[in-house]
Amino acid sequence: MKTIKSPEELRRLRNEILGRVHPKGDGTNEKVLVRVHSGTSGLASGANEIFDFITLELEKRNIDAVVIRTGDMGYCFAEPTIEVTLPGRKPVVFGNVDRHKADEIIEKYIKGGELLEGILPVNYQTIE
Amino acid sequence: MSQYRMQIMVCGGAGCSDLNSEAIFDNLQLEIEAFALENEIQVVRTGCFGLCGLGPVVRVMPDEVIYTHVSPDDATEIVSEHVLKGRKVERLLHKDPVSQKILATEPELSACKKQLRIVLRNCGIIDPENIEEAIAANAYEALAKALTELTPDEAIKIIKDSGLRGRGGGGFPTGLKWEIARKNQAEEKYVVCNADEGDPGAFMDRSVLEGDPHAVLEAMAICGYCIGAANGLIYIRAEYPLAVARLKTAISQARQYGLLGSNIMGTGFNFDIGIKYGAGAFVCGEETALIHSMEGLRGEPTVKPPFPAESGFRGKPTNVNNVETFACISPVILKGADWFRSIGTEKSKGTKVFALAGKINNVGLVEVPMGTTLREVVFEIGGGIRDGKKFKAAQTGGPSGGCLTEKHLDTPIDFDNLIAAGSMMGSGGLIVMDEDDCMVSVAKFFLEFTVEESCGKCSPCRIGNKRLHELLEHITKGKGAPADLDRLRNMSRVIKDTSLCGLGQSSPNPVLSTLDNFYEEYESHVTAKKCPAGQCRDLMEYFIIEANCVGCTACARVCPVNAITGERKEPHIINPEICIKCGACKEKCKFDAIIIH
The missing domain is CATH 3.30.70.20 (Alpha-Beta Plaits)
Incomplete structure (x- = not known):
């Protein structure tokens, strides 16, 4: 852990991080990126269980992936929600994810790129 | 990697479903099967694309083409032209009404989307417990810019010019607030973030703190630089344990990276942030009560002036802003005042986050530019009323606000229009009610809340609200008389005029606004002793x-x-x-x- 001593160092660090991880998950990621939305409403609907399940199952099924916890996106009506970004593809958000659905997402979408019911498309624009 | 060569997504959001998107889905499926393509082409129903005005919409992947205003009969052409021959069906593409330019793909169409995320830009995207993800998403860049390229006065000018107004409820111009705090000389000043969020049904501040805590920390540091403060305090209710935990992590990571503490980024600027816990009293969202609570005193408001900008925390000049206000700061500094001014209405700039709750399909957070209509928020983004019931009213501003009815559906939502409509912006809770809700009971519910939350310092609020609640209780029990309605109104006015702080001054608003908009309903409770919505048990x-x-x-x-x-x-x-x-x-x-x- 280093201390940032100037604005230039901040920018250098940013570029370095961007080379390592892809926080925007825009498809330039090399590994499958799974975001489990774990704010209060996500957690209240079982996001922790889904996080554990996905982490464990991806490992069991030998899929090289990064699974992270984030805050909520505001889709309280469909929690728990997870976002999956396959390399070279746009992120896809799935709603109402239980263990069964998570299993289906791994088998069908992550392994085969097949879309499933329950997708929440990006219904907003955002700033850079 | 996909086994399918093409995927067709049919919007199954409320707007498109009403326009028969289900039949489009069925027809597409039939067409695909007719050509025996079901192993190559996948048809799938999805949630809302946010393009409700152009619905029903169909998106074809991987071409990313979006067809608008699709009818079930168009399925044949989409399959025969696009799927089989790879030619776009031109007549179903969206044409920009002004430039006549065809907008076919999702990025091109994104401007047609009703939601714009500025405050929620990183929520759900970054890992809030990893500062590196925040840095990669441009966090602390605005602070770097302010510290190296702008003088405090220049930075304040940008905020002032942007037209940003306080998102906590009052709508006071943020830049002006900072300027006043800057002008008041003192050896010590404080920046306070109000994360008390007491409105029932509002949870946008919690979401921001849980999803993107660094946005708030960075903005507080910018504020400290502008007004000349070295200390920041976040006043947060202990009922938000997750937000508290993530804030703590964020603060300690920011310190380790030298983005908080002494000599930030080598510029010589010192700023650190601490956390103060509140016990969850509604009145502590009022800035003077909040400051007293932070000082360890009872959470009671005091008369303004002196404003906190002159004499706040420990008697020092203090600038208090809400979480959502702070979350707007970095984009304003980075993208400039003109950019922010270009969003919203004449007197209300930027976006507002609403927490949709009640009898609405898509309960959750939405962020829309100021000036979006209630109809767009409730029926397009919110997916309409649950179980196909009829919209009756929407309460904005929580227990301090009022209700908007059908006649307000097409009013652009901003600070001033809401006040003109007898309500207020408040912190952005939006509770939707349908035909089964009794408005007298709704007013009673909010009064119950204020009676409970009144700090008891001034008598109009302490006694008046109690009496007001009793009257409503009588009416809903069928013991009311027609004269009670005038008494309700008179008492409400007295409480509003004579209460000490914002809590009492606004607590009768739900009563007044339901009286204005649903007088017949009150009348029927007191004369015919009937509750039209069938909610009041004693009248059944x-x-x-x-x-x-x-x-x-x-x-x-x-x-x-x-x-x-x-x-x-x-x-x-x-x-x-x-x-x-x-x-x-x-x-x-x-x-x-x-x-x-």
Whole structure:
């Protein structure tokens, strides 16, 4: 852990991080990126269980992936929600994810790129 | 990697479903099967694309083409042209009404989307417990810019010019607030973030703190630089344990990276942030009460002036802003005042996050530019009313606000329009009510909240609200008289005019606004002793229709107070004197013989 001593160092660090991880998950990621939305409403609907399940199952099924916890996106009506970004593809958000659905997402979408019911498309624009 | 060569997504959001997107899905499926392409082409239903005005929409992947205003009959052409021949169906593409340019793909169409995320830009995207993800998403860049390229006065000018107004409820211009705090000389000043968020139904501040805590920390540091403060404090309710935990992590990571603490980024600027916990009292969202609570005193408001900008925390100049306000700061600094001014209405710039709750399909957070209409928020983004019921009203501003009715559906939502409509922006809770909600009970519910939350310091609020609540209680119990309605109104005005702080000054608003908009409903409670929405238990009467009753005795057996009598195979009767209106009989009756009056 280093201390940032100037604005230039901040920018250098940013570029370095961007080379390592892809926080925007825009498809330039090399590994499958799974975001489990774990704010209060996500957690209240079982996001922790889904996080554990996905982490464990991806490992069991030998899929090289990064699974992270984030805050909520505001889709309280469909929690728990997870976002999956396959390399070279746009992120896809799935709603109402239980263990069964998570299993289906791994088998069908992550392994085969097949879309499933329950997708929440990006219904907003955002700033850079 | 995909086994499918093409995927067709059909929007199944509320707007598109109403326009028969289900039939489009079926027809596409049939067409695909007719050409035996089901192993190559996948058709899938999705949630809302946010393009409700252009619906029903169909998106074809991987081409990313979006077809708008699609009818079920268009399925044939989409399959025969696009899927088989790879040619876009031109007539179904969206044409920009002004430039006549065809907008076919998702990025091109994104400007047609109703939601714009500025405050929620990183929520759900970054890992809030990893500062590196925040840095990669441009966090602390605005702070770097402010510290190296802008003087405090220049930075304040940008905020002032942007037209940003406080998102906590009052709508006071943020830049002006900073300027006043800057002008007041003192050896110590404080920046306070109000994360008390007491409105029932509002949770946008919690989401921001849980999803993107660094946005708030960075903005507080910028504020500290502008007003000349070295200390920041976040006042947060202890009921938000996750937000507290993530804030703590974020603060300690920011310190480790040298983005908080002394000599930030080598510029010589010192700023650190601490956390103060609140016990969750509504009145502590009021800035003077909040400051007293932070000082360890009772959370009671005091008369302004002096404003916190002159004499706040420990008697020093203090600038208090809400979480959502702070979350707007970095984009404004980075993208400039003109950019922010270009969003929103004349006097309300930027976006507002609303927490949709109540009888609405898509409960959750939405962020829309100021000036978006209530209809767009409720029926397009919010997916409409649950179970296809009729929209009755939407409460904005929580217990301090008022209700908006059908006639306000097309009013652009901003600070001033809401006040003109008898409500207020508040912190952005939006509770939607349908035809089954009794407006007298709604007013009573909010009053109950204020009675509970009144700090008791001034008598109009302490006693007046209590009396107001009692009157409403009487009315909903059928004991009200027509004269009570005038008393309600008069008492409300007195409480508003004479209360010490914002809590009391606004607490009668739900009563006044429901009286204005739903006077007939109050009238029917006090004159006919009937609740039109069928909500007020004491005004209901259970009644057995003689013709439908077969005398099975099921109702009499289930009645807990033995209010139902009658011989076997003879019609039964309910004794209204004994009946407690529990509804058990109605539930049990198989012959629809029991009705509610």
